[in-house]
Amino acid sequence: MVYADNAATTRLDAEAFEAMKPWLLTEYGNASQLYAFARGPKKALTKARQTIAECIHANPEEIFFTSGGTESDNWVIKGSAFSDSDQNATITSAIEHHAVLHACAAIERLGYPVAYLTPTTEGKITPAALREIITPGTRLVSVMYANNEIGTIQPTRELCAVAHENRARFHTDAVQAVGHVAIDVQELGVDFLSASAHKFNGPKGIGFLYKRAGTELCPFMDGGAQEKQQRAGTENVAAIVGMAVALQNNCRQLAQNQKHIRELEASLLSELTNAGIPFVRNGGNDTLPGLISLSFAGVSGEAIMHRLDLMGICVSTGSACDSVNTQVSHVLNAIRLPEAYAKGTVRISLGKNNTAEDAAAIAAALKQIIKP
Numbered sequence: 001m002v003y004a005d006n007a008a009t010t011r012l013d014a015e016a017f018e019a020m021k022p023w024l025l026t027e028y029g030n031a032s033q034l035y036a037f038a039r040g041p042k043k044a045l046t047k048a049r050q051t052i053a054e055c056i057h058a059n060p061e062e063i064f065f066t067s068g069g070t071e072s073d074n075w076v077i078k079g080s081a082f083s084d085s086d087q088n089a090t091i092t093s094a095i096e097h098h099a100v101l102h103a104c105a106a107i108e109r110l111g112y113p114v115a116y117l118t119p120t121t122e123g124k125i126t127p128a129a130l131r132e133i134i135t136p137g138t139r140l141v142s143v144m145y146a147n148n149e150i151g152t153i154q155p156t157r158e159l160c161a162v163a164h165e166n167r168a169r170f171h172t173d174a175v176q177a178v179g180h181v182a183i184d185v186q187e188l189g190v191d192f193l194s195a196s197a198h199k200f201n202g203p204k205g206i207g208f209l210y211k212r213a214g215t216e217l218c219p220f221m222d223g224g225a226q227e228k229q230q231r232a233g234t235e236n237v238a239a240i241v242g243m244a245v246a247l248q249n250n251c252r253q254l255a256q257n258q259k260h261i262r263e264l265e266a267s268l269l270s271e272l273t274n275a276g277i278p279f280v281r282n283g284g285n286d287t288l289p290g291l292i293s294l295s296f297a298g299v300s301g302e303a304i305m306h307r308l309d310l311m312g313i314c315v316s317t318g319s320a321c322d323s324v325n326t327q328v329s330h331v332l333n334a335i336r337l338p339e340a341y342a343k344g345t346v347r348i349s350l351g352k353n354n355t356a357e358d359a360a361a362i363a364a365a366l367k368q369i370i371k372p
């Protein structure tokens with residue numbers, strides 16, 4: 001099997017798996033209890049928070065554990081709205097993940113206004129576009145760090161600066177970026193950042209929200225006093241430990257992983273070009289390493305995906321969360337990709353575990369399916 005859907009999820013890092021085991025089998029105490037048996041789990045949470053904070057240049061107090069990207073995004077969009085009695089506006093983009101877009105739709109139904117930025121045809125959200133619609137009545141701007149379908153990396157620092165010039169807070173959904181490109185929250189200046197462990201070789205169902213110290217956000221999960229009373233629920237110690245180890249490993253190997261993945265990406269694309277296969281690569285020049293969105297005119301992306309599946313190759317037609325939906329995705333619509341190309345789109349997402357043989361196998365399979 002060739003797994004080339006790393007934007008959907010990734011294989012768990014073997015060291016992360018080993019690090020998780022004791023917290024499930026022997027040291028399974030509830031970190032909130034006061035007896036000695038709870039001290040180990042409590043210390044493990046402290047260490048994991050420290051590790052994660054270091055990886056993104058934050059302070060440990062600014063890291064809040066959540067169940068993943070969806071929860072972190074919902075927390076910011078809804079928590080920010082619900083802590084604002086004036087019902088000021090949220091600005092987001094038309095190419096966000098549904099975790100942001102559907103959370104925005106939910107606050108809109110409750111009367112909180114939301115405005116949507118249109119990307120360029122390469123999928124970029126420009127600071128100029130934000131400047132045009134931001135007003136003194138904007139409370140929050142939420143623009144993803146990098147797109148999950150086409151890979152475009154956004155000018156996050158510049159967008160954040162525009163938000164701050166207008167006294168608005170800035171959130172970035174960095175679920176596809178954390179552990180794959182260098183992230184420094186100080187340099188970016190962002191107030192909130194969402195991340196999800198299973199996208200960076202950590203376990204599923206765990207993630208975190210970076211919340212800049214002193215930034216107001218009302219809690220999203222009400223209940224116990226965990227996470228400084230900001231996010232209730234017994235901590236998933238094993239998953240949190242696994243997430244920290246996976247992130248640390250990916251961050252330590254960032255440059256070498258990026259080089260390896262970029263080489264695979266280049267060889268796959270040159271194989272297709274040399275074979276005379278006509279394709280369009282979406283997302284412009286500044287994309288996430290290994291995230292390759294390709295469109296073939298007049299061929300069904302779904303048919304390509306199924307043919308590849310029969311050859312033992314996993315790719316996606318749109319975003320994984322959309323896999324039941326055969327409609328053209330909201331992202332491809334927003335970048336105004338002509339319908340003939342949009343319907344013939346596949347997303348190949350390579351990761352650190354992919355090999356040169358994998359890239360060659362994908363290219364060979366595509367050459368068989370799509371004739372020049």
Ligand code: PLP
Binds near residue numbers: 148320
């Ligand atoms: N945001 C982006 C950009 C994503 O790609 C995803 C998952 O595909 C999510 C949010 C949701 O993350 P999770 O699967 O951890 O809920």
